[in-house]
Amino acid sequence: MRYISNTKAQQREMLGVIGAGSIEDLLVRIPPKARLGRPLDLPPAMAEMDLVRHLAGLARANASADDVACFAGAGSYDHAVPSPVNHLISRGEFFTAYTPYQPEASQGTLRSIFEYQTMIAELTGMDVANASLYDGGSALAEAALMAHAATGRETVVVSRGVHPLYRQVAETYGEGPGLRLRAAPLGEGVTDLGALRKAVSTATAAVVVQYPNFFGCLEDVAAAAEIAHGAGALLVVVVDPMSLGVLVPPGRLGADIVVGEGQGLGVPMSYGGPNLGVFAARQELVRRMPGRLVGETVDLEGRRGFVLTLQTREQHIRREKATSNICTNVALCALMATIAMALLGRQGLRRVGELCVAKAHYAAARLGAVPGVRLRFPAPFFKEFTLQLPRAPERVVKRLLRDRILAGVPLKGFDRAYRDCLLVAVTEKRTREEIDAFAAALGRAVA
Amino acid sequence: MPAARAPYERLIFELSAPGRLGHSLPACDVPDPDPAAHLPKELLRADPPGLPEVSEVDVVRHYSRLSQLNYGVDTNFYPLGSCTMKYNPKINEDMARLAGFARLHPLTPDDAAQGALRLMWELARDLAEISGMDHVSLQPAAGAQGELAGVLMIRAYHLARGERRKKVLIPDSAHGTNPASTAIAGYAVVQLRSDESGEVDLADLERNLDEDVAAFMITQPNTLGLFESRIHQITELCHAKGVQVYMDGANFNAILGLTRPGDLGFDVCHFNLHKTFTTPHGGGGPGAGPVGVKAHLYPFLPAPVVVERDGRYALDGKRPQSIGKLQAFWGNFGMLVRAYAYIRTMGPDGLRAVSENAVLNANYVLRRLEGDYERATQGPCMHECVVSARRQKRQGVSAMDIAKRLLDLGFYAPTTYFPLIVEEALMIEPTETESKETLDAFCDAMARIAEEARSSPAAVLEAPVTLPVRRLDQALAARRPRLTWTPTAPGAGP
Numbered sequence: 001m002r003y004i005s006n007t008k009a010q011q012r013e014m015l016g017v018i019g020a021g022s023i024e025d026l027l028v029r030i031p032p033k034a035r036l037g038r039p040l041d042l043p044p045a046m047a048e049m050d051l052v053r054h055l056a057g058l059a060r061a062n063a064s065a066d067d068v069a070c071f072a073g074a075g076s077y078d079h080a081v082p083s084p085v086n087h088l089i090s091r092g093e094f095f096t097a098y099t100p101y102q103p104e105a106s107q108g109t110l111r112s113i114f115e116y117q118t119m120i121a122e123l124t125g126m127d128v129a130n131a132s133l134y135d136g137g138s139a140l141a142e143a144a145l146m147a148h149a150a151t152g153r154e155t156v157v158v159s160r161g162v163h164p165l166y167r168q169v170a171e172t173y174g175e176g177p178g179l180r181l182r183a184a185p186l187g188e189g190v191t192d193l194g195a196l197r198k199a200v201s202t203a204t205a206a207v208v209v210q211y212p213n214f215f216g217c218l219e220d221v222a223a224a225a226e227i228a229h230g231a232g233a234l235l236v237v238v239v240d241p242m243s244l245g246v247l248v249p250p251g252r253l254g255a256d257i258v259v260g261e262g263q264g265l266g267v268p269m270s271y272g273g274p275n276l277g278v279f280a281a282r283q284e285l286v287r288r289m290p291g292r293l294v295g296e297t298v299d300l301e302g303r304r305g306f307v308l309t310l311q312t313r314e315q316h317i318r319r320e321k322a323t324s325n326i327c328t329n330v331a332l333c334a335l336m337a338t339i340a341m342a343l344l345g346r347q348g349l350r351r352v353g354e355l356c357v358a359k360a361h362y363a364a365a366r367l368g369a370v371p372g373v374r375l376r377f378p379a380p381f382f383k384e385f386t387l388q389l390p391r392a393p394e395r396v397v398k399r400l401l402r403d404r405i406l407a408g409v410p411l412k413g414f415d416r417a418y419r420d421c422l423l424v425a426v427t428e429k430r431t432r433e434e435i436d437a438f439a440a441a442l443g444r445a446v447a
Numbered sequence: 448m449p450a451a452r453a454p455y456e457r458l459i460f461e462l463s464a465p466g467r468l469g470h471s472l473p474a475c476d477v478p479d480p481d482p483a484a485h486l487p488k489e490l491l492r493a494d495p496p497g498l499p500e501v502s503e504v505d506v507v508r509h510y511s512r513l514s515q516l517n518y519g520v521d522t523n524f525y526p527l528g529s530c531t532m533k534y535n536p537k538i539n540e541d542m543a544r545l546a547g548f549a550r551l552h553p554l555t556p557d558d559a560a561q562g563a564l565r566l567m568w569e570l571a572r573d574l575a576e577i578s579g580m581d582h583v584s585l586q587p588a589a590g591a592q593g594e595l596a597g598v599l600m601i602r603a604y605h606l607a608r609g610e611r612r613k614k615v616l617i618p619d620s621a622h623g624t625n626p627a628s629t630a631i632a633g634y635a636v637v638q639l640r641s642d643e644s645g646e647v648d649l650a651d652l653e654r655n656l657d658e659d660v661a662a663f664m665i666t667q668p669n670t671l672g673l674f675e676s677r678i679h680q681i682t683e684l685c686h687a688k689g690v691q692v693y694m695d696g697a698n699f700n701a702i703l704g705l706t707r708p709g710d711l712g713f714d715v716c717h718f719n720l721h722k723t724f725t726t727p728h729g730g731g732g733p734g735a736g737p738v739g740v741k742a743h744l745y746p747f748l749p750a751p752v753v754v755e756r757d758g759r760y761a762l763d764g765k766r767p768q769s770i771g772k773l774q775a776f777w778g779n780f781g782m783l784v785r786a787y788a789y790i791r792t793m794g795p796d797g798l799r800a801v802s803e804n805a806v807l808n809a810n811y812v813l814r815r816l817e818g819d820y821e822r823a824t825q826g827p828c829m830h831e832c833v834v835s836a837r838r839q840k841r842q843g844v845s846a847m848d849i850a851k852r853l854l855d856l857g858f859y860a861p862t863t864y865f866p867l868i869v870e871e872a873l874m875i876e877p878t879e880t881e882s883k884e885t886l887d888a889f890c891d892a893m894a895r896i897a898e899e900a901r902s903s904p905a906a907v908l909e910a911p912v913t914l915p916v917r918r919l920d921q922a923l924a925a926r927r928p929r930l931t932w933t934p935t936a937p938g939a940g941p
Contacts, residue, residue, distance in 0.1 A: 001797050003534055003725075004804050005882035011804075014811040014883055018827075023803045026810050026827040027705065029674040034706045041576050045794030048538055055788060059547025061562030063555055066546040075775055076553050082470060084507050086544070089729075092521025093514035096535050098859070099731040104914040105523075105854045108516035109730035115459050118931040122497045128930045131731070134588035137775035145631070165775040172749075172771035175599060176633025218490055246482050248492050261775070270543075271563050272553025272776025273588065274733035286928065292731065296932075297924035304456070305916040309924040315591070315627035316865075320636040325627035328589035328721065328736075332729030335510075341498055342459050342506050348470035350495045354482050355475055361485045362477035380486050394556070401559055409554045413764070432476040 063401060065269065069434040071363075073384045073425025074214070074409040075136055075163055076272055079242060079264040079352070080429050082343045085336050094335060099292075099328070103307045109331065110306035113294040116338040123244045123341075123349075124258040125251020126280035131292040132334040133277030133326060136238065136261030137169035140208065142279065142290040142324055143236045143257045144170045147206035148179050149323070150288050151234065155180045156206045157199045159191040159224075161213030162238055164414045179205075189217040189377025189386065191224065200231045206257070210238035211250060214414075215423065216384035217377050218247070225254025241265055241278060241337075243382045245349030246357060257281045264427075266340030267333045276333040287313060290324030355428035356383035359435065363426045366439040372446050376421055384425040386411070386418070389446060393422040396445045403441040405434075454915035455512040460932050462509060463499040469506050516915045517730070518859045524885050526812075528831045528862035528874025529622065529670060531700045531722035536792065539725065539785035548784050553776040557761045563780065564760035568753045570787045571737070577790075577798070578696075578716055579709025580739030585778040586749045590697060592773050593717030593736030594628035594664075599770040600715065600740060600747040601662045601691045602632055607747075607768065610689070612661035618647055620670045620866040625695060634661060641868055645671040645824045647681060656688045666695040667708065670866040670874070672809065672828035674701070682712025691715065699723040700878065701806060701830035704799030714741050724786035735782035749773050804879035805830040808886060812877050815890040819897035823869045831876035833869055844900040844907050846871040851918065852899070852910040856892040 006014070011023075020026055027035075046054065070078040089095060093108060100106030100113075113131045120129035133139045140163075144156045156174075158167055160183050171181055184196045184207075191209055200207060207228035209219045221237055228235040237250035239260035250258050262276030263269065281289055287310060295309035315322040344352060360383045368375040372390035389396055393410035400407040412419040426435070482491055501509075518525065525532035543549065551563055571583040587593035598615065605612050615634040617625050619641055626636040637655055642648040647665060656663075663685050668674045675681065685692045694708045694716035700723045708716040720726045721734030728734070740748065749772060751764035762777065793801065806829055813822065813832035820834035836846040850860030850873070862874040877886055899906045911917060 001793070001800055003536060003793075004800060004879050005885075006804060006807070010883040011807060014807055018807075018810050018814045020810070020827070023807055026806050027674075028827065029676045029829075030702075030706050031676060031679065034678065034711055036579075036705060036707055036710065040704050040795035040798060042573055042795045042798070043791060045797050046791050048792070051538065051788060051791055052542070054791065055542045055566075055784070056545060056547075058562035058566050059545040061565070062547040062551045063559035064546045064548075064550040065552065066550050070552055072552045072554050074554055078550070078552070080472075082503075084503060084510075088507065088510040088514070090540065091511065091514040093517040093519045094510075094730055095727045096519035096521045096525075096532075097517045097730045098525065098527055098530055098532060098728045102518075102850065102854060102860050103919050104851065104911045104916055105518040105859060106516075106730075107915050108513040111458060111513055111516070112510070112730075114930075114932065118460070119498060121931045134592065134733075134779075135774045135776075137772065138588065138592070163775065165772060168772040169774060172599065172773060173595075173631065175770070176602070176631050178633065218486075244492070245496060246486075246492060247490055249496075268544075268549040268781070269552050270549050271551045271555075271560065271780040273774065273779040274735075274781055275774070275776070286930070293928070293930055295924040296929040297920045299916040299919050301917055303454070303916055305919045307919050307921055307924050309921070309928060309930075312925075314623075316623040318627075319623045320626035320630040322623070322627040322630075325591045325595060325624050325631050326589070327591045327622075327624050328719075328728075328732040328734040330588075330729075330733040331731030332727070333733060335730065338459075339506060339510060342501055342509075343469040343503060344498065345467075345469055345500045346495045346498045347468060347500070348472065349498060350492075351470075351472050354480060355472065357482040357485050358475050358477050358480045361479070380490065382486075397556060398558070401556070406552060406555060406559075428472065435477070 068404045068406045070406045071408050071424050071426060071438060072406045074423055075261050076269045077264045077425055077427055078429055079427050081266050082340060084343065085266045085339045088339055089332055089335050100308060107306060110294050112335050112338050114306050116334045117294060119338060119341045120278055120280055123241055123249065124239060124280045125249030126258050127283040128286050129280035130289055131294060132329045132331060133279050133291055134330060135275035135277045137166040139259035139277035139279050140166045140238055141170040141173035143259045144174060144179060144206060145177060146288050146290060147234045147236060148177060150285060151205040153203050153205035155182055155203050156208060157182045157184050157204055158208040159184045160186045161191050161215060161219060162208055162210045163214045189215050189379045190219050193223050197227050200227055200233060202231060204231050204233040206234040206236045208236040212240060212243060212382045212384065215377060215386045216381040217379035218381060221250055221253040243353060246353035262337050265337035267336050274330050274333055276330055276337055288323055291326050291329055352428050359430055360385060360426040363435045366435055367442055370439060370443045383427060384423060387422045387424055388420055389422055391446045399445045400441050405438050405441055458932055459499050459501060459509055462501050462505050465500055467500045467502050469501050469503045523857060523859050524881060524889055525859040526861050526875045526877050526889060527859060528876040529697055531876060531878055533725060533878035534880035535725050535727040539788045542788045543781045543784040561760055564753055566787050567783060568755050568760050570783055571753060573790050574718055574737055575739060578739045579707030580716060581742040582745045582748060583737050583739040584748045585737045585783055586773050587736035587738055588774050588779050589732060589734040590717055590719045590736040591624040591628055593738040594624055595631055596738045596749055596773055597693050597715040597717055598629055598632040598662065600744050603747040603770050604744055605661055612659050614660045616655055616660055616663045618665055619868050621666060622695060622697060625664050645673050646675050649677060653684060656684060656690060658688060660690045662691045662693050664693040666698055668698050668701050668829040671824050671833050672831040673824055674829055678711045697722060698830060701802055703802040704795060705802055714744060720782050720786040725789045726782040726785040733779050733782060735779040801879045808877040808879060808881060812875055812886055812890060816893055819894055831874060833872055833874045835869055836871040836873055839900040840871050842900045842904060844904050846873050848907045849896050852896050852907045853892060855911045855913045858889055858892060
């Protein structure tokens with residue numbers, strides 16, 4: 001067994017030192033009736049080459065973005081991952097390190113997280129960012145709980161433009177603390193501000209909008225901020241960090257907490273996980289934030305160094321009074337994002353955003369020109385938009401897979417009101433040729 | 448003070464030079480590349496975000512050098528108790544990076560994701576067999592989220608029976624996530640005492656068990672490295688009062704193929720795939736925290752559940768009694784691929800050998816240390832052992848000092864000051880992947896430190912001196928939090 005290092009002779013020698021006759025002698029605390037008296041019923045061990053064959057077979061049974069042109073989004077996107085990302089995160093010193101609780105032997109991890117916090121704060125226009133949460137959904141849930149704790153109020157008003165799966169996660173997390181989520185309706189693809197104003201009261205802990213929203217539309221964040229703040233509530237904005245090279249950051253529009261899914265920043269789609277939960281806030285809220293924070297300090301000799309800080313918020317210190325139960329986060333995904341952001345740099349993130357905008361608008365024009373197909377909402381969009389189709393979108397998606405196109409995400413499973421709609425995402429990776437082929441195939445599928 | 452190597456001081460922002468590029472993007476192949484042609488001007492950011500301007504070479508060298516400031520399992524022995532820092536097999540990484548897994552969109556129609564769904568279905572089945580539970584959800588992103596899922600299922604179960612129970616019992620030796628997850632699930636936490644042997648105090652348990660208790664949450668083996676030997680009595684006492692019993696599976700590495708939580712009477716247990724099942728810790732995550740349940744809790748599992756019908760696999764989201772979703776998609780799939788590859792590599796005999804060797808290694812370390820350090824428990828331990836530096840403390844050397852000195856001697860530190868019930872605790876988990884030679888080197892270092900504490904404590908108190916930084920001022924960091932880089936920060940770059 002290649003992952004167990006001791007030889008039989010060493011095992012005997014060690015038992016001798018311990019003064020035990022066998023390993024069984026060491027298991028005496030397990031009552032005999034608790035022992036499993038048979039081998040586990042699992043497939044037999046596989047040699048490495050057999051394992052590779054088996055898993056390669058399973059991998060081939062999936063239509064990945066290597067096999068199809070991926071126009072699916074809804075929170076997971078086929079953005080380009082620069083080559084150095086995988087090489088660097090695969091270094092064992094990063095990859096096989098634990099949470100940096102011993103800072104002197106973890107300065108690499110701590111420094112990269114400090115860089116990550118700085119970059120996320122800069123992108124979102126906020127003062128501080130944490131070291132990561134699991135994903136966009138759990139980040140929204142934590143934001144709702146934090147707003148509840150910060151304001152002492154029981155209700156969070158969530159726009160129906162917020163990702164339906166994120167709203168479901170927030171509901172799960174809100175169950176115990178008794179947090180009520182109230183949906184604010186949409187007008188034409190964006191939050192109905194009149195209805196939002198009516199939904200908000202002095203019982204509202206926070207208003208949540210997504211920017212760009214689930215349907216791809218760009219919300220009026222400043223107006224939502226004015227409504228939230230008018231009632232003494234916080235504004236939570238769910239973002240796609242990939243859009244923030246070109247869009248005005250929510251921090252400048254009145255956001256108090258910014259959360260989002262950071263997967264597009266160098267993290268593979270990997271069938272939906274692990275992802276990267278982004279969480280940033282205004283300075284005044286820092287002591288209520290969930291998750292780990294890295295701070296700068298000095299060592300005994302006055303040299304700059306980094307540590308996990310403000311840990312009295314966290315479960316290993318505060319136990320049931322902690323701001324969150326999170327322990328393990330997604331540090332390695334945050335490292336992927338840090339490296340990707342460093343490579344893209346000041347110019348690159350904007351260039352990626354510009355390509356997304358241009359290609360998405362080209363695609364919307366081409367696809368919207370297919371007879372019977374129309375762009376569902378008039379609102380401005382970034383890289384994702386909603387199409388209304390004359391045929392059932394699930395069938396269209398199935399049909400287009402034969403043309404090696406993953407056409408998008410049918411909305412039936414998310415919101416019955418949009419069961420004839422398809423959500424289409426166009427990243428910088430999609431080519432004009434792929435978009436043209438998509439339009440042609442869509443034309444055939446709905447003809 | 449001797450420094451082993453010139454420390455690397457920079458942050459990426461301090462390498463920035465205006466106009467330098469680290470990316471390669473294609474020319475725009477569609478009309479109107481300017482976003483102003485498509486979007487209202489007031490939505491557009493006038494100034495690009497203040498990210499660094501660095502070349503690809505800068506980035507590669509910077510992060511390579513940062514990595515060298517870390518200890519990882521690949522470079523150093525990592526005897527961190529309760530964390531199971533075992534070797535992370537390289538082949539698992541290759542498998543998780545296969546395009547068919549890594550580049551698969553989560554909302555791909557089920558028909559076009561059969562390989563991924565089959566892998567998830569088989570992994571859930573295997574974890575059910577390993578744990579003796581009836582069903583497993585792979586959705587929780589980490590152990591703490593598995594705990595939250597488990598406690599919420601228990602809550603939903605009681606509510607479905609018309610019972611509004613208000614308390615959860617947790618031993619004083621528990622991980623901090625147990626009370627934190629329980630509190631988020633809406634319960635009051637009642638802490639139970641451990642008895643003199645380090646196990647659950649049965650009398651204290653009986654005193655606190657009543658119809659208002661929803662669950663008892665324990666770690667098996669517990670955080671002292673002891674198997675709770677009266678576990679059947681515990682689960683029977685709980686069940687007699689309608690109390691559900693939850694097992695924190697953080698220490699599963701001790702019991703693979705030896706005993707199963709389901710057979711011990713547990714109703715729920717979670718797994719840390721990033722501990723027992725070798726997915727890497729990555730400097731703090733991602734992990735994966737699947738949760739297993741007995742049949743009576745099946746209706747409440749997080750949605751969706753992977754189901755199989757006539758050899759076809761599907762995500763079943765129509766689950767009216769489900770506690771809901773914990774993350775947007777189906778789980779940390781990339782971690783699931785690694786754990787699956789590990790279980791297939793090991794097979795049933797290999798997994799049992801894992802736990803046997805983990806127990807052997809921990810007992811060997813305990814035997815070798817017990818002359819210099821006080822044992823926290825009597826008799827054999829399971830996969831980890833806890834010793835106290837109480838004796839060294841009297842000599843002026845704390846558990847923290849010992850940890851720092853170990854860093855100087857080339858070992859990562861054991862977990863310190865946990866479990867909370869042991870004074871000056873050092874919690875050591877060697878894992879099965881380490882050889883006797885490595886354990887001997889570690890035990891020699893521990894003996895050397897005990898000797899230094901007796902004869903020349905300065906060496907211990909000043910440690911570490913060979914790492915990129917010396918001891919860091921935690922109080923300063925908390926008093927005046929500096930959480931982002933600014934060009935004017937004191938001590939910042941040239």
